Amino acid sequence: MISVRNISKQFKDTPVLQDVSLEIKKGQVIGLIGPSGAGKSTLLRCIVNLEQIDSGTICIDSKKITDAKMQTKTGIVFQNFNLFPQKTVLENITLAPQIVNNISKSKANQAGQRLLAKVGLSDKANQYPSELSGGQTQRVAIARALAMNPEVLLFDEPTSALDPELTNEVLSVIRQLARDNMTIVIASHEMAFIRQIADTVIFMEKGRIVAKGSPTDIFERQTNVRIKKFIQLFN
Amino acid sequence: MNTLGPTILYLLQGGLVTFLVWLVTVVFSLPLAVLVAFVRKMNNRFVNAILGVYTTLVRGTPLLFQLIFVYFGVPIMFKIQLSPFCAASLAFINSWTIYMSEIIRGNIEGIDKGQYEAGKVLGMNYFQIMFTVIFPQALVTALPSLCNQAIEAIWGTSLLSTIGMDDILKSARVILMRDFSMEPFIIAGILYLLFNGAVVLLFKKIEERTSRFRIQYTK
Ligand SMILES: Nc1ncnc2c1ncn2[C@@H]1O[C@H](COP(=O)(O)OP(=O)(O)OP(=O)(O)O)[C@@H](O)[C@H]1O
Numbered sequence: 001m002i003s004v005r006n007i008s009k010q011f012k013d014t015p016v017l018q019d020v021s022l023e024i025k026k027g028q029v030i031g032l033i034g035p036s037g038a039g040k041s042t043l044l045r046c047i048v049n050l051e052q053i054d055s056g057t058i059c060i061d062s063k064k065i066t067d068a069k070m071q072t073k074t075g076i077v078f079q080n081f082n083l084f085p086q087k088t089v090l091e092n093i094t095l096a097p098q099i100v101n102n103i104s105k106s107k108a109n110q111a112g113q114r115l116l117a118k119v120g121l122s123d124k125a126n127q128y129p130s131e132l133s134g135g136q137t138q139r140v141a142i143a144r145a146l147a148m149n150p151e152v153l154l155f156d157e158p159t160s161a162l163d164p165e166l167t168n169e170v171l172s173v174i175r176q177l178a179r180d181n182m183t184i185v186i187a188s189h190e191m192a193f194i195r196q197i198a199d200t201v202i203f204m205e206k207g208r209i210v211a212k213g214s215p216t217d218i219f220e221r222q223t224n225v226r227i228k229k230f231i232q233l234f235n
Numbered sequence: 236m237n238t239l240g241p242t243i244l245y246l247l248q249g250g251l252v253t254f255l256v257w258l259v260t261v262v263f264s265l266p267l268a269v270l271v272a273f274v275r276k277m278n279n280r281f282v283n284a285i286l287g288v289y290t291t292l293v294r295g296t297p298l299l300f301q302l303i304f305v306y307f308g309v310p311i312m313f314k315i316q317l318s319p320f321c322a323a324s325l326a327f328i329n330s331w332t333i334y335m336s337e338i339i340r341g342n343i344e345g346i347d348k349g350q351y352e353a354g355k356v357l358g359m360n361y362f363q364i365m366f367t368v369i370f371p372q373a374l375v376t377a378l379p380s381l382c383n384q385a386i387e388a389i390w391g392t393s394l395l396s397t398i399g400m401d402d403i404l405k406s407a408r409v410i411l412m413r414d415f416s417m418e419p420f421i422i423a424g425i426l427y428l429l430f431n432g433a434v435v436l437l438f439k440k441i442e443e444r445t446s447r448f449r450i451q452y453t454k
């Protein structure tokens with residue numbers, strides 16, 4: 001469905017992505033792991049068109065993602081949430097459907113309430129982001145991204161900014177999405193979680209995809225010493 | 236000699252002039268300032284150069300100069316008639332638009348770029364992101380500075396008499412000259428303080444109501 005072909009990207013003179021290729025198939029759950037600075041965030045940001053690539057192509061169903069019409073085919077959940085603070089929880093979710101897709105307010109609200117129920121926050125519809133915990137905030141961010149019906153949802157370390165006791169409520173929402181056959185790419189340092197939900201795991205280092213395989217391949221039958229070390233570090 | 240009643244009434248008439256000029260200034264310059272800030276944010280070199288020079292002119296000359304310039308200069312330049320009220324409103328709106336647009340611009344810089352990105356990945360265009368996400372937040376963080384500007388605008392009205400308008404201050408002086416008493420001045424001072432207090436209170440209320448919008452997601 002999504003094909004990333006030979007993309008490269010540098011900031012100033014530093015190469016951050018080097019000749020990265022990747023196929024994302026419908027319903028796939030891809031875990032993206034690797035040391036800090038490997039280029040995981042940059043790769044995700046390129047796929048949602050927040051960064052321009054220097055070379056290569058990224059296509060969804062063979063249409064380039066740089067076309068403005070393609071923007072909502074992908075969605076992303078950021079590490080630091082980025083909810084709109086001046087909007088209520090429900091307004092955060094319904095804003096884009098209304099002004100981008102021209103959906104009526106009542107329809108958008110209905111859909112928004114359904115999404116809130118899905119992430120277990122129906123009672124928070126009229127609260128403001130400042131009144132939510134980190135875990136609740138991130139669940140709203142997930143609902144907001146889902147409101148645009150993206151074909152793939154990317155997660156960039158969705159639990160890194162959370163207190164440990166709040167990560168589970170977010171992870172279980174993501175787990176449920178995976179069960180519902182949502183196409184997902186998730187960059188995370190939560191190795192146990194990645195191992196559990198991903199059907200494909202990608203290990204990145206220094207802007208390159210170094211290894212790719214099933215969780216068993218990557219986590220158990222790993223022969224690459226560096227990858228082994230990295231995984232041990234996080235377990 | 237009981238003249239307190241008529242004195243207050245006369246001063247209140249002056250107060251109305253002060254208030255009207257202030258109201259027109261604030262009501263028009265705020266949206267205009269948002270517009271100017273938006274235009275400058277588009278980073279068109281040519282437009283920004285012109286607005287930059289214009290901003291320097293406005294900030295580099297006293298308000299009294301601008302007031303006199305608009306009242307006497309503009310009618311000559313454009314061969315039109317300007318009532319003192321129109322001239323004062325134009326001069327004040329012009330000046331406050333520039334000052335407030337600079338404040339708003341500064342506050343836009345302070346908005347986390349993640350807010351822009353969040354709007355973009357949801358498919359919003361630049362215009363939608365600016366007006367539904369960025370400006371509302373910038374205005375909230377700008378409230379204390381905007382309150383200062385609103386108060387400065389009250390003080391600015393004390394210049395109105397120079398183009399022949401009877402504001403509070405002028406009215407107080409008229410009675411002072413007539414009666415040789417300090418009363419009108421004291422009452423005028425109280426009226427200024429009340430006006431000032433009302434503006435501060437108004438902004439406090441707005442700040443309270445928008446305080447829950449203030450939240451920074453930092454890394
Ligand atoms: N806007 C930017 N300007 C300059 N350099 C950048 C920028 N964004 C990222 N980089 C650099 O690109 C490299 C890859 O960063 P990236 O954030 O993609 O890594 P990451 O794998 O997500 O790391 P982490 O696990 O710490 O999130 C890093 O060396 C980083 O310093």
Ligand SMILES: [Mg+2]
Pocket residue numbers: 040041042156157
């Ligand atoms: Mg990252």
